[in-house]
Amino acid sequence: MADFTPIPKNIEESNRSVRVFVSYGKDAWNRLKKNKVAVASLVFIIFVILFGFAGSVFFPNYTKQNLLNTFAPPGSPGAPLGTDELGRDLLSRLVRGTKISISIGLTVATINIIIGSVYGGIAGYFGGAADMIMMRIVDIVISIPEMIILILLLTIISKGMPTLILALCLTGWTGTARLVRGQVLQLREQEYILSARVLGAGKFFIILRHLLPNAIDPIIVRFAMSIPGVIFAEAFLSYIGLGVSIPDASWGNLAQVGSNQFPNYLWLFFMPATLFSLTMLAFNLLGDGLRDALDPKQRW
Amino acid sequence: MMLNYVIRRVGISLLTIFVIITVTFFLMYMLPGTPFLGDRPLPEAVVAAANAKYGLDKPIAERYIIYLSNIIHGDFGTSTVYTNRDVTSIIKTAFPVSASLGIRALIFGVTGGILLGIYSALHHNKLGDSVSTVVAIIGVSIPSFILGTMLQYALGVKVSGLFKDIFNTDYQLFPLARWESFRYTLIPTFVLGLGSLAGVMRMMRSSMLEVVNQDYIKTAKSKGLGGTAITWRHMARNAIMPVYTVVGTMTGVILTGSFVIENIFSIPGLGKYFVNSVSSRDYPMTIGLTLFFAIFIVFVNMFIDLGYGLIDPRIRIAKGEK
Numbered sequence A: 001m002a003d004f005t006p007i008p009k010n011i012e013e014s015n016r017s018v019r020v021f022v023s024y025g026k027d028a029w030n031r032l033k034k035n036k037v038a039v040a041s042l043v044f045i046i047f048v049i050l051f052g053f054a055g056s057v058f059f060p061n062y063t064k065q066n067l068l069n070t071f072a073p074p075g076s077p078g079a080p081l082g083t084d085e086l087g088r089d090l091l092s093r094l095v096r097g098t099k100i101s102i103s104i105g106l107t108v109a110t111i112n113i114i115i116g117s118v119y120g121g122i123a124g125y126f127g128g129a130a131d132m133i134m135m136r137i138v139d140i141v142i143s144i145p146e147m148i149i150l151i152l153l154l155t156i157i158s159k160g161m162p163t164l165i166l167a168l169c170l171t172g173w174t175g176t177a178r179l180v181r182g183q184v185l186q187l188r189e190q191e192y193i194l195s196a197r198v199l200g201a202g203k204f205f206i207i208l209r210h211l212l213p214n215a216i217d218p219i220i221v222r223f224a225m226s227i228p229g230v231i232f233a234e235a236f237l238s239y240i241g242l243g244v245s246i247p248d249a250s251w252g253n254l255a256q257v258g259s260n261q262f263p264n265y266l267w268l269f270f271m272p273a274t275l276f277s278l279t280m281l282a283f284n285l286l287g288d289g290l291r292d293a294l295d296p297k298q299r300w
Numbered sequence B: 001m002m003l004n005y006v007i008r009r010v011g012i013s014l015l016t017i018f019v020i021i022t023v024t025f026f027l028m029y030m031l032p033g034t035p036f037l038g039d040r041p042l043p044e045a046v047v048a049a050a051n052a053k054y055g056l057d058k059p060i061a062e063r064y065i066i067y068l069s070n071i072i073h074g075d076f077g078t079s080t081v082y083t084n085r086d087v088t089s090i091i092k093t094a095f096p097v098s099a100s101l102g103i104r105a106l107i108f109g110v111t112g113g114i115l116l117g118i119y120s121a122l123h124h125n126k127l128g129d130s131v132s133t134v135v136a137i138i139g140v141s142i143p144s145f146i147l148g149t150m151l152q153y154a155l156g157v158k159v160s161g162l163f164k165d166i167f168n169t170d171y172q173l174f175p176l177a178r179w180e181s182f183r184y185t186l187i188p189t190f191v192l193g194l195g196s197l198a199g200v201m202r203m204m205r206s207s208m209l210e211v212v213n214q215d216y217i218k219t220a221k222s223k224g225l226g227g228t229a230i231t232w233r234h235m236a237r238n239a240i241m242p243v244y245t246v247v248g249t250m251t252g253v254i255l256t257g258s259f260v261i262e263n264i265f266s267i268p269g270l271g272k273y274f275v276n277s278v279s280s281r282d283y284p285m286t287i288g289l290t291l292f293f294a295i296f297i298v299f300v301n302m303f304i305d306l307g308y309g310l311i312d313p314r315i316r317i318a319k320g321e322k
Helices: A011-015 A024-033 A036-053 A090-126 A128-143 A146-156 A161-172 A174-187 A191-198 A203-214 A216-239 A251-260 A266-294 B002-029 B044-053 B060-072 B087-122 B127-141 B144-167 B182-212 B215-222 B227-239 B241-264 B270-279 B283-311 B313-321
Strands: none
Touching: A024 A036, A024 A266, A036 A090, A036 A266, A090 A128, A090 A161, A090 A174, A090 A203, A090 A216, A090 A251, A090 A266, A128 A174, A128 B002, A128 B283, A146 A161, A146 A216, A146 B002, A146 B241, A146 B283, A161 A174, A161 A216, A174 A203, A174 A216, A191 A203, A203 A216, A216 A251, A216 A266, A216 B144, A216 B241, A251 A266, A251 B144, A266 B127, A266 B144, B002 B060, B002 B283, B087 B127, B087 B182, B087 B227, B087 B241, B087 B270, B087 B283, B127 B182, B144 B182, B144 B241, B182 B227, B182 B241, B215 B227, B227 B241, B241 B270, B241 B283, B270 B283
């Protein structure tokens, strides 16, 4: 009998709702928390972000050359991780590279998610000819590999960060647009959309206030999954000499410089390569965890 | 009805190619400066002669028409670095090498991924499944240029060196670079195909897991079919369709991946020329090759979509009903 609590005599007590209200964010966090791998990845990512942003305060001299102290091994005085072929401190460059790569990843992923959601929302809600034309445009952009568009734009317009971010944004929104359109097509027939229309809500109000918030789960998962893709693309472009160019630093050009000195000065390659690969791994694992927590239908 | 679908699909592909060519042309037109802007100013007569030779004195509409017709005739422009070599002749010599590498990587990635995915799904939540899932996640997390450099060192220098010491020969087990016999292709193929392998594996695993609980699998079991027959004829054949749809994307990924792999391993393919053209600012070459890659990929995607209609009877019938 100890397992059961008798219902109190008093009616008001017995009518009290037992289930506590749990907000959306809290609910998602509770589910994510059960996945130890995802939490560890999240902690690691926060650590990397701190390394890049707080570190740049302590190690700002990433371009300072010292030709008397080139290829210093890790542990040398003044250069805890060694120096490169122009005597620049690898730790400072790693901090700068992390900052640049992470900033590009977060900025571009955010812009892409916003553009893709609004575009997909409009196409899905308006339907008809607008949907047809908008989705054919997506088909055309999606059918050409992203990297080819990126290289073309960076070659023709100009190299440098603004073009790089613009180019990455021009190609990255299409997947989100398709995803959100699919979601909106399902949601627009729901009763609450009808009641919003009956109450006289405008089309864009319905898209922004009702449709997109209800499709937020797959959008968040998509956001987390797209960050490593953007960082990858930037690294790839930097590696072939179209992305962030020296003396500025990013994971891609640090790995490229390191591979030029490979295998004589192993640390120049392994430090950026390891940090880069581990962060990619963490983003992928976190993305998987978020998908399991937020979007159980999409489980792989 | 099928014919309608084919015509529409071909139409979209041709439109895509037209858009790419047009956008490239007008982007190039808007570039400041002229191709003959050197360190020292050239005499006006020389510039005029050069402009006339390359047709740059004509109005923009006429130049656009000429550009379009050149590409239709397979002329992608002339390199400014390799004297007297046009882009088309470079494509002719280097593309077979790239295609050979790409096809190997695609076969390795797709078959490897399918087999690993089936294995994982059949051993769901057991050790083998966890191990292959972890391998797949690591496979998508390590950039190919990092993996390539590391394997080149580990296998090409260390393991091959050990092999030479032990057997006291000059035989290089894993060659470091170039593209000559089968041995030379092993590491590049592995590195280039690993990403696709991981992607296909994850996809095959999830679609197999969906198929495993279907009623027709129960029927197949209850009528007494053996495990192998069920796995291959009933599960894999139904689960493979999502994988088929991403082969086009995989081709694109492998194509762009080869830019870096060919550089690391000094393979004389198109990717190496492409990256060299970027670093030596050989703009006509970069743009010519980009157009070639884009057109190639659009056609690959088109044939894959057309093949999809042919392979899957459900699609064929659904299209017929419309």
